[in-house]
Amino acid sequence: MADLIAEAERNAALAEMPWDYDEERKSIFRSFGFRDFSEAFAFMTRVALLAEKAGHHPDWSNSYNVVAISLSTHDAGGVTRNDIELARRIDALIE
Numbered sequence: 001m002a003d004l005i006a007e008a009e010r011n012a013a014l015a016e017m018p019w020d021y022d023e024e025r026k027s028i029f030r031s032f033g034f035r036d037f038s039e040a041f042a043f044m045t046r047v048a049l050l051a052e053k054a055g056h057h058p059d060w061s062n063s064y065n066v067v068a069i070s071l072s073t074h075d076a077g078g079v080t081r082n083d084i085e086l087a088r089r090i091d092a093l094i095e
Protein backbone atom coordinates (compact mmCIF):
# COMPACT_ATOMS: atom_id res chain seq x y z
CA MET A 1 0.00 0.00 0.00
CA ALA A 2 1.25 3.50 -0.83
CA ASP A 3 1.98 5.90 2.03
CA LEU A 4 -0.04 9.04 2.68
CA ILE A 5 1.84 12.09 1.52
CA ALA A 6 2.75 14.75 4.05
CA GLU A 7 0.59 17.87 4.09
CA ALA A 8 3.47 20.05 2.88
CA GLU A 9 4.15 17.79 -0.11
CA ARG A 10 0.45 17.63 -0.93
CA ASN A 11 0.12 21.42 -0.78
CA ALA A 12 3.20 21.89 -2.93
CA ALA A 13 1.82 19.50 -5.56
CA LEU A 14 -1.65 21.06 -5.53
CA ALA A 15 -0.23 24.57 -5.88
CA GLU A 16 0.89 23.52 -9.38
CA MET A 17 -2.34 21.77 -10.33
CA PRO A 18 -5.99 22.72 -10.87
CA TRP A 19 -7.10 20.33 -8.11
CA ASP A 20 -8.14 21.12 -4.54
CA TYR A 21 -7.96 19.24 -1.30
CA ASP A 22 -11.23 18.14 0.29
CA GLU A 23 -10.55 18.01 4.01
CA GLU A 24 -13.73 16.10 4.80
CA ARG A 25 -13.24 13.37 2.23
CA LYS A 26 -9.44 13.41 2.55
CA SER A 27 -9.22 13.44 -1.21
CA ILE A 28 -8.30 15.74 -4.06
CA PHE A 29 -11.01 16.87 -6.44
CA ARG A 30 -11.60 18.66 -9.69
CA SER A 31 -14.64 19.30 -11.88
CA PHE A 32 -14.43 19.15 -15.66
CA GLY A 33 -16.96 20.87 -17.93
CA PHE A 34 -17.71 19.80 -21.49
CA ARG A 35 -19.93 20.90 -24.35
CA ASP A 36 -22.43 18.12 -23.85
CA PHE A 37 -22.97 14.66 -22.38
CA SER A 38 -21.33 12.94 -25.30
CA GLU A 39 -18.03 14.77 -24.72
CA ALA A 40 -18.24 14.23 -20.97
CA PHE A 41 -18.78 10.52 -21.42
CA ALA A 42 -15.95 10.23 -23.96
CA PHE A 43 -13.67 11.80 -21.33
CA MET A 44 -14.91 9.35 -18.70
CA THR A 45 -14.10 6.47 -21.02
CA ARG A 46 -10.54 7.71 -21.39
CA VAL A 47 -10.18 8.20 -17.64
CA ALA A 48 -11.54 4.70 -17.04
CA LEU A 49 -8.85 3.22 -19.30
CA LEU A 50 -6.13 5.21 -17.52
CA ALA A 51 -7.48 4.11 -14.15
CA GLU A 52 -7.53 0.45 -15.10
CA LYS A 53 -3.97 0.69 -16.37
CA ALA A 54 -2.87 2.35 -13.13
CA GLY A 55 -4.91 -0.01 -10.93
CA HIS A 56 -6.14 3.17 -9.25
CA HIS A 57 -9.70 4.40 -9.71
CA PRO A 58 -11.64 7.64 -9.33
CA ASP A 59 -14.66 8.31 -7.17
CA TRP A 60 -16.70 10.38 -9.55
CA SER A 61 -20.04 11.67 -10.65
CA ASN A 62 -21.45 12.89 -13.92
CA SER A 63 -24.29 15.30 -14.48
CA TYR A 64 -24.90 15.90 -18.20
CA ASN A 65 -21.77 17.85 -19.27
CA VAL A 66 -19.94 17.93 -15.93
CA VAL A 67 -17.66 15.24 -14.57
CA ALA A 68 -16.58 15.66 -10.92
CA ILE A 69 -13.61 13.55 -9.88
CA SER A 70 -12.37 12.81 -6.39
CA LEU A 71 -9.16 10.86 -5.85
CA SER A 72 -7.94 9.19 -2.70
CA THR A 73 -6.26 5.95 -1.78
CA HIS A 74 -8.91 4.05 0.11
CA ASP A 75 -6.52 1.60 1.73
CA ALA A 76 -4.36 4.43 3.07
CA GLY A 77 -7.30 6.61 4.12
CA GLY A 78 -6.17 9.70 2.25
CA VAL A 79 -4.02 11.11 -0.52
CA THR A 80 -0.92 9.30 -1.75
CA ARG A 81 1.42 9.92 -4.68
CA ASN A 82 -0.77 7.53 -6.69
CA ASP A 83 -3.58 10.08 -6.51
CA ILE A 84 -1.36 12.97 -7.55
CA GLU A 85 0.02 10.88 -10.42
CA LEU A 86 -3.44 9.86 -11.66
CA ALA A 87 -4.64 13.48 -11.41
CA ARG A 88 -1.71 14.57 -13.59
CA ARG A 89 -2.51 11.89 -16.16
CA ILE A 90 -6.16 12.91 -16.21
CA ASP A 91 -5.18 16.56 -16.71
CA ALA A 92 -2.91 15.53 -19.59
CA LEU A 93 -5.95 14.07 -21.39
CA ILE A 94 -7.49 17.48 -21.85
CA GLU A 95 -4.37 19.54 -22.54
Ligand SMILES: C[C@H](O)[C@H](O)[C@H]1CNC2=NC(N)=NC(=O)C2=N1
Binding pocket: 055, 056, 057, 058, 059, 071, 072, 073, 074, 075, 076
Ligand atom coordinates in the same frame (compact mmCIF):
# COMPACT_ATOMS: atom_id res chain seq x y z
C1 LIG B 1 -7.71 -4.56 -4.91
C2 LIG B 1 -7.37 -3.27 -5.62
O1 LIG B 1 -6.03 -3.21 -5.97
C3 LIG B 1 -7.68 -2.09 -4.74
O2 LIG B 1 -9.03 -2.12 -4.30
C4 LIG B 1 -7.38 -0.78 -5.43
C5 LIG B 1 -8.23 -0.54 -6.65
N1 LIG B 1 -8.34 0.87 -6.97
C6 LIG B 1 -8.18 1.82 -6.03
N2 LIG B 1 -8.43 3.07 -6.33
C7 LIG B 1 -8.30 4.04 -5.43
N3 LIG B 1 -8.55 5.31 -5.79
N4 LIG B 1 -7.92 3.77 -4.18
C8 LIG B 1 -7.63 2.52 -3.79
O3 LIG B 1 -7.26 2.31 -2.62
C9 LIG B 1 -7.76 1.49 -4.74
N5 LIG B 1 -7.46 0.24 -4.45
